[in-house]
Amino acid sequence: MDYQQANISDNNFENCTKCTVCTAYCPVTAVNPDYPGPKQAGPDGERYRLKKPLFYNEALKYCMNCKRCEVACPSNVKIGDIIQAARIKYSTKRPSLRDTMLANTDFMGNMATLAAPIVNGVLSLKPVKKVMDATLKIDCHRTFPKYAGQKFTTWYKRNAAQAQQQFANKVSYFHGCYVNYNNPSLGRDLITVLNAVGYGVLLLEKELCCGVAKISNRLIKEATRDAEVNLKAIRNAVSTHKAPVLATSSTCCFTMRDEYPHLLHLDNAEVRDDIMLATKFIYELLEKNQIKLVFKPGFKMKVAYHTPCHMEKLGWTYYSTSILRMIPGVDLTLLDSRCCGIAGTYGFKKENYRYSQDIGEPLFRQIESINPDLVATDCETCRWQIEMSTPYRVENPVTILAMAIDADATRKANSIG
Amino acid sequence: MKKLDKHYDVIVIGGGATGAGTARDCAMRGLKVLLVERFDFTAGATGRNHGLLHSGARYAVTDGESASECIKENMILRKIARHCVEDTGGLFITLPEDDLAYQQLFIEKCREAGINAEAIDPDLARRIEPAVNPDLIGAVKVPDGAVDPFRLTTANVIDARRHGADVITYHEVVRFIISGNRMEGIVMRDVHTGEETEAVGSVVVNAAGIWGHLLAKKAGVDINMFPAKGSLLIFGHRVNNTVINRCRKPANADILVPGDTICLIGTTSDRVPFDQIDNMEVTPDEVDILIREGEKLAPQLATTRILRAYAGVRPLVASDDDPSGRSISRGIVCLDHAKRDGLEGFVTITGGKLMTYRLMAEWATDMVCAKLGLTDRKCTTAETPLPGSETPLEVNDTKKDKDGHPSRQHIIELPTEQLAAEGRHGSLTEEIRWQNPGDDALVCECEQVSVGEVEFAIDKLHVHNLINLRRRTRLGMGTCQGQLCACRAAGLLDKADRCTERALDDLCSFVNERWKGMYPVAWGDTVSEIQFTQWIYSGVAGLDEFLDGRDTEHLLH
Numbered sequence: 001m002d003y004q005q006a007n008i009s010d011n012n013f014e015n016c017t018k019c020t021v022c023t024a025y026c027p028v029t030a031v032n033p034d035y036p037g038p039k040q041a042g043p044d045g046e047r048y049r050l051k052k053p054l055f056y057n058e059a060l061k062y063c064m065n066c067k068r069c070e071v072a073c074p075s076n077v078k079i080g081d082i083i084q085a086a087r088i089k090y091s092t093k094r095p096s097l098r099d100t101m102l103a104n105t106d107f108m109g110n111m112a113t114l115a116a117p118i119v120n121g122v123l124s125l126k127p128v129k130k131v132m133d134a135t136l137k138i139d140c141h142r143t144f145p146k147y148a149g150q151k152f153t154t155w156y157k158r159n160a161a162q163a164q165q166q167f168a169n170k171v172s173y174f175h176g177c178y179v180n181y182n183n184p185s186l187g188r189d190l191i192t193v194l195n196a197v198g199y200g201v202l203l204l205e206k207e208l209c210c211g212v213a214k215i216s217n218r219l220i221k222e223a224t225r226d227a228e229v230n231l232k233a234i235r236n237a238v239s240t241h242k243a244p245v246l247a248t249s250s251t252c253c254f255t256m257r258d259e260y261p262h263l264l265h266l267d268n269a270e271v272r273d274d275i276m277l278a279t280k281f282i283y284e285l286l287e288k289n290q291i292k293l294v295f296k297p298g299f300k301m302k303v304a305y306h307t308p309c310h311m312e313k314l315g316w317t318y319y320s321t322s323i324l325r326m327i328p329g330v331d332l333t334l335l336d337s338r339c340c341g342i343a344g345t346y347g348f349k350k351e352n353y354r355y356s357q358d359i360g361e362p363l364f365r366q367i368e369s370i371n372p373d374l375v376a377t378d379c380e381t382c383r384w385q386i387e388m389s390t391p392y393r394v395e396n397p398v399t400i401l402a403m404a405i406d407a408d409a410t411r412k413a414n415s416i417g
Numbered sequence: 418m419k420k421l422d423k424h425y426d427v428i429v430i431g432g433g434a435t436g437a438g439t440a441r442d443c444a445m446r447g448l449k450v451l452l453v454e455r456f457d458f459t460a461g462a463t464g465r466n467h468g469l470l471h472s473g474a475r476y477a478v479t480d481g482e483s484a485s486e487c488i489k490e491n492m493i494l495r496k497i498a499r500h501c502v503e504d505t506g507g508l509f510i511t512l513p514e515d516d517l518a519y520q521q522l523f524i525e526k527c528r529e530a531g532i533n534a535e536a537i538d539p540d541l542a543r544r545i546e547p548a549v550n551p552d553l554i555g556a557v558k559v560p561d562g563a564v565d566p567f568r569l570t571t572a573n574v575i576d577a578r579r580h581g582a583d584v585i586t587y588h589e590v591v592r593f594i595i596s597g598n599r600m601e602g603i604v605m606r607d608v609h610t611g612e613e614t615e616a617v618g619s620v621v622v623n624a625a626g627i628w629g630h631l632l633a634k635k636a637g638v639d640i641n642m643f644p645a646k647g648s649l650l651i652f653g654h655r656v657n658n659t660v661i662n663r664c665r666k667p668a669n670a671d672i673l674v675p676g677d678t679i680c681l682i683g684t685t686s687d688r689v690p691f692d693q694i695d696n697m698e699v700t701p702d703e704v705d706i707l708i709r710e711g712e713k714l715a716p717q718l719a720t721t722r723i724l725r726a727y728a729g730v731r732p733l734v735a736s737d738d739d740p741s742g743r744s745i746s747r748g749i750v751c752l753d754h755a756k757r758d759g760l761e762g763f764v765t766i767t768g769g770k771l772m773t774y775r776l777m778a779e780w781a782t783d784m785v786c787a788k789l790g791l792t793d794r795k796c797t798t799a800e801t802p803l804p805g806s807e808t809p810l811e812v813n814d815t816k817k818d819k820d821g822h823p824s825r826q827h828i829i830e831l832p833t834e835q836l837a838a839e840g841r842h843g844s845l846t847e848e849i850r851w852q853n854p855g856d857d858a859l860v861c862e863c864e865q866v867s868v869g870e871v872e873f874a875i876d877k878l879h880v881h882n883l884i885n886l887r888r889r890t891r892l893g894m895g896t897c898q899g900q901l902c903a904c905r906a907a908g909l910l911d912k913a914d915r916c917t918e919r920a921l922d923d924l925c926s927f928v929n930e931r932w933k934g935m936y937p938v939a940w941g942d943t944v945s946e947i948q949f950t951q952w953i954y955s956g957v958a959g960l961d962e963f964l965d966g967r968d969t970e971h972l973l974h
Contacts (some may be wrong), residue, residue, distance in 0.1 A: 036833070043896075047896070048678060050677075054836070055836060
């Protein structure tokens with residue numbers, strides 16, 4: 001009987017008991033009948049692909065890689081990973097020019113910030129949108145995020161780098177493409193908050209895009225190259241400063257923690273736990289009474305928090321919402337956890353636009369019914385989607401925290417000179 | 418008692434590959450044919466083996482005649498049954514514990530039998546089949562493959578019917594009509610209702626496998642057969658894409674065959690008493706042997722989910738001059754009971770293997786034709802493709818088809834369920850409906866069986882219950898073993914014959930039949946699966962209450 005006891009499958013897809021809860025939770029299956037759903041695209045399809053690669057089905061491109069299937073799975077099957085790995089391994093179609101452009105956030109960001117006002121203006125012109133729609137199949141209904149005139153890193157070097165050295169405690173910051181090219185003020189907000197509680201914020205010796213867009217557009221070689229650069233910088237930062245690397249984007253954070261080992265097969269075990277969201281870091285300091293926050297009197301705001309898919313996968317919504325709840329005067333509603341529909345570059349693609357909006361519809365309606373002053377979320381692409389699809393402004397919880405605290409009083413409370 | 422009007426030229430008993438093949442051959446030669454099966458086609462040994470398209474190499478050293486029959490039939494089946502056959506190639510590997518000297522003898526004997534056996538470098542073997550035990554010290558490449566016995570038999574039945582044969586399932590032959598020294602017909606009993614029907618014919622062919630022994634007794638004829646049980650395990654996915662055999666004298670669990678979406682390790686071999694042949698259970702010891710030996714062929718099997726275990730009964734036939742049964746032939750045995758026992762109009766075709774079913778059918782039909790004085794009717798089954806294989810395989814690696822169109826590209830764009838259906842039904846797939854909304858909805862998700870395919874099977878493939886449907890389409894043969902598809906399929910069958918009670922009985926017996934095969938391997942993921950299935954069917958659907966006191970045992974086949 002020894003052989004029977006020992007015969008346990010180590011094939012993750014074989015742990016599936018076919019309960020189909022993944023498909024019930026899949027945002028795409030609900031709106032797109034061409035998508036086979038996570039169960040069939042994942043563990044079921046895997047058996048067929050192992051039989052013959054020609055059973056690979058191009059409809060797997062409809063997977064948004066939101067990982068809600070993995071969160072739902074009671075058997076711990078890495079359904080999203082199986083689907084993405086199959087796309088990488090079996091798809092015979094080369095990524096298009098559009099996909100390559102959308103995925104190369106660093107290249108596009110660097111180019112665009114050089115002439116931000118012109119790029120922003122041009123990208124919002126209807127005829128330009130029509131041309132992009134017709135030629136590149138980037139949907140004309142989509143609003144592009146505005147590029148900043150000055151990159152976050154440029155601002156940091158000129159205005160903040162020196163001041164960070166005076167702090168005894170230091171953390172590193174993985175700003176991500178969005179903060180660098182589109183929204184440097186979120187980076188500045190993080191520095192404001194962390195400086196006020198006694199932490200200096202350093203940048204990594206080198207930072208490239210986390211790679212999420214390249215992975216989902218199957219530019220795996222490029223994603224791996226970038227990821228290796230990031231991992232090296234993160235290892236150096238962690239070992240030099242004995243401090244974590246913080247991110248303000250749930251997706252960057254999730255990608256570096258989980259997609260690097262699962263899809264790019266890069267070993268990040270020694271630093272994985274040191275890569276975390278800023279809100280988790282701040283929450284834990286507060287929890288241990290190592291820092292204090294002093295809030296502006298009379299701060300009043302009705303906030304609705306949207307849980308991004310990768311935040312759901314990280315399981316860290318609690319940290320961001322707890323911090324928001326600590327702010328006196330914040331009236332927080334936690335929105336139902338559901339996908340907003342954009343999934344990064346996915347929603348920009350013409351073939352996905354309609355599904356993208358259909359997926360987000362219930363979320364948009366819920367936000368409207370609450371009518372908040374501000375929607376909070378930890379993901380930049382969710383922000384674009386909600387701002388485009390509803391009349392509401394969206395901010396990162398760190399920005400709201402920066403708005404709410406009295407920085408001088410906080411510094412004093414933490415005995416910072 | 419009911420009596421069929423027709424006077425048949427030949428009544429064939431047994432719906433396995435041999436019986437179906439004999440019915441086809443007889444019908445193609447213009448005879449009036451009745452095919453009778455006790456349960457469903459392929460319910461016996463035909464549906465309970467490896468599904469190995471033997472190259473014959475396995476028998477080369479011990480039985481040269483069988484080996485050369487195998488390789489000839491192997492080549493024929495590739496031509497006439499392309500949708501039932503997969504050219505996987507095969508390896509005979511030598512492990513450090515085996516005698517490498519055997520390899521030389523093996524290759525020599527293979528070549529004598531006409532089998533293209535080629536010794537290759539162990540490194541090359543590891544490249545051809547990455548799942549093979551990396552410790553191998555020798556490897557021989559042979560033209561083994563995989564054959565789906567369900568499809569093969571169904572195709573023979575379809576063709577027999579196309580040529581005018583009548584086919585009756587779920588009828589057991591209970592006695593023969595014998596007048597003097599002449600067999601004149603049969604009396605068969607409906608296994609569901611108990612009703613008896615008489616059918617008359619000039620010749621009766623006993624193609625009932627191991628059950629042929631008992632059948633012959635009813636005609637007062639003794640055939641010295643021995644039931645040998647062989648157990649196998651089905652693994653959840655294809656670990657190997659090439660057949661892996663051990664290069665040694667045939668022994669337990671030394672063949673690993675990739676079959677459709679799964680792979681199979683087997684077999685064991687044990688004599689069992691006749692009173693057990695309808696009651697095959699796989700024992701824990703057998704499961705142990707299969708896992709232990711299987712791991713030696715492909716170490717990955719140790720960490721691969723096992724879906725189920727099953728056992729079949731080989732009909733071993735002792736030579737007539739050796740009543741002790743020590744001298745067993747694996748070859749084809751075709752007995753003319755007129756010559757042997759003085760009973761005119763009765764023929765037994767037995768022994769042999771799935772691989773040689775067509776040749777067995779040819780021999781039996783030759784004998785039938787001789788008895789009917791129709792020796793001018795020549796056998797054409799070796800050249801005539803079976804239904805489903807009339808057109809060449811579209812899914813192949815050649816870039817262009819004969820008209821210069823890129824056929825492969827077209828087929829790659831097909832949804833998985835249509836691709837899977839093409840693999841199962843070959844050119845018959847054209848008869849499956851896809852155009853209406855819902856036709857492509859999946860009934861069996863693991864094996865990609867659509868509503869259209871189920872309806873096609875109900876209409877065209879002699880399907881009366883869920884187990885028939887499983888054998889015709891692979892419905893319920895996948896990872897979840899019927900958990901999701903059984904109730905959906907029962908609904909479709911109910912729609913087709915409008916009897917909800919029968920559909921519910923059917924559903925109960927189907928779920929029980931699936932459990933029977935999972936029970937011997939019920940640990941790990943398989944036990945979670947079955948537990949979940951139980952929650953659905955007894956907890957949610959309340960089938961256990963429905964089943965209470967009902968007898969569905971007779972539906973288990």
